[in-house]
Each structure stands twice: as C-alpha cells, then as structure tokens.
Amino acid sequence: MKKQFAVIGLGRFGGSICKALSEQGMEVLAIDTNEDKVNQFASIATHAVVADTTDENTLKSLGIRNFDHVIVAIGDNIQSSILTTLMLVEQNVNHITVKAQNDYHEKVLHKIGAHKVVHPERDMGIRIAHNIVSKNVLDYLELSEEYSIVELEAGEAVDGRSLIDLDIRAKYGCNIMAIKRGEDINVSPAATEHLMKDDIIIVIGADKDITRMEQDLFDDD
Structure with missing residues (x-):
C-alpha cells in the first residue's frame, strides 16, 4: 500500500520534495x-489544493490526520509554520517534518512536538564548506555534532594498497562502508x-578521525 504524504508550502524546498x-x-x-503555485503542481501531485493550514477546520476537512x-x-x-x-500535533499526525528558518525556530518546533526539523540551507552550507576546504571530500553527511559520513576520492597515496595494509579502523577509528569504482x-x-x-x-567515523585519515592517506599535495 502506497504511503500518503502531504506537503504544505510549495516553494523551492517544498516543491522539490513534492x-x-x-x-x-x-x-x-x-x-x-x-x-x-498550487496550479503548477496540479499535474505533478496526486491532489493539489489552495488552503490555509493554520485553520484547524481546514486541516480536518482535508483529512490531514490520515496521512x-x-x-x-x-x-x-x-x-x-509554527x-x-x-x-x-494536536491532530495526532503520525510523522511531522518541518523546515526551520533559524535555531530559534527549530527550538520552538521541537517544543511543540515536531518529529523532525530540517535546515536545508544550513546543511547545504556545511556540505559546500567541506567540499571547498578539501579537494578530496566529494560529499559530506553530518550524523551528529561529532560524527559524519564522507565520500573521499582516492589518490596516489593509496593506489594499489589493500584495506588490511592501510588498517584504517585500527589506526583512525573509521570504517569504510563502501567503495565506488566507476559504476560498481x-x-x-x-x-x-x-x-x-x-x-x-x-567512510563513517568521528570528524576529527576522518580529518586525520584524510590528511595522512588522501591528501596527495
């Protein structure tokens, strides 16, 4: 059975999710x-409606609690947004994800019961910053304040060496989750x-350990 989603707000972020x-x-x-905006998504979404979601009766008429x-x-x-x-929350929706504008907005959303709060602009800024700082970092996903998953490009320093030879887990406390080689x-x-x-x-690991590993093994400069 297909899951049912409702997307409230059809700007750049909401529109892309939709x-x-x-x-x-x-x-x-x-x-x-x-x-x-609703007309733009009429042919994309299953249903598209003009509605004020700050009105309790409007949400009830949409059957929002069933999503x-x-x-x-x-x-x-x-x-x-708040x-x-x-x-x-008052209508006991199963899962609510909300886009936050700033840290204060995030705190309020958590306090009133949002299940997940996202900062798309901030998170993208963090990813871009990591890409700018290091030419070896292709992508970056923050798991917490201290742990991340990072994509690194292998250079001359590790070419032809085995994982057991590099001993990354013992030396750096990081784990290699996967290796991409072309389409494989x-x-x-x-x-x-x-x-x-x-x-x-x-690679998954603590940020400080990933940085140390990258400097030792992946920075050819």
Whole structure:
C-alpha cells in the first residue's frame, strides 16, 4: 500500500520534495495558500489544493490526520509554520517534518512536538564548506555534532594498497562502508580489497578521525 504524504508550502524546498515523492510513485497532497503555485503542481501531485493550514477546520476537512507523513515547508512566514505544526500535533499526525528558518525556530518546533526539523540551507552550507576546504571530500553527511559520513576520492597515496595494509579502523577509528569504482559499488568491502586511484571511498567515523585519515592517506599535495 502506497504511503500518503502531504506537503504544505510549495516553494523551492517544498516543491522539490513534492516532485521527488511523486516521481517515486507516492500519493502526495500538495498544499499552498498561493493559487498559482498550487496550479503548477496540479499535474505533478496526486491532489493539489489552495488552503490555509493554520485553520484547524481546514486541516480536518482535508483529512490531514490520515496521512502517513506531513512535511511543513512554509517559507518565510515563521508564525504560519509554527501554527501549522501545532495544529498537526494536536491532530495526532503520525510523522511531522518541518523546515526551520533559524535555531530559534527549530527550538520552538521541537517544543511543540515536531518529529523532525530540517535546515536545508544550513546543511547545504556545511556540505559546500567541506567540499571547498578539501579537494578530496566529494560529499559530506553530518550524523551528529561529532560524527559524519564522507565520500573521499582516492589518490596516489593509496593506489594499489589493500584495506588490511592501510588498517584504517585500527589506526583512525573509521570504517569504510563502501567503495565506488566507476559504476560498481562494493558494500562492506573485504580486508583484502585493494584501492585504486580515483576510487570513491565512503567512510563513517568521528570528524576529527576522518580529518586525520584524510590528511595522512588522501591528501596527495
């Protein structure tokens, strides 16, 4: 049975989520107060409606409590974002994800019961900063304040060396989750696996350990 999603706010962030969910075959209700935006998604989402989600009766009429997951992607209007989230919590929606504008907004959202709060602009800024600082970091996913998953590009320093020879777990406390070589992906590679220049190494570990490993093994400068 397909999961049912509702996306409230069809700006850049909400619109991209709506499109992605629809492309994955999910049932999506697209909601916005702007009729032009709703019309843009009428042929993309399963249903698209003009509605004020800060109104309790409006949410009830939409049957919002029956949706598996509601994403609140309201843009600049923090008050509307908070009120909408509060209404969803009061109607016992199963899972509520909300886009936050700043840290204060995030704190309020958590206090009133949002299940997950995201900072797309901040998170993208962190990822870009890591890419700028190191030419070896291709992508970066923050798991917590101290731990991350990082994609690193293998260079000359590790070309032809096996994982058992590099002994990354013992020396750096990091784990190699996968190796991408062209179109091939080797998940949980064996210790006897040899790395090749230009391989993409997916590593999980503490930020300080990943940085140390990268400087020792992946920085050819």
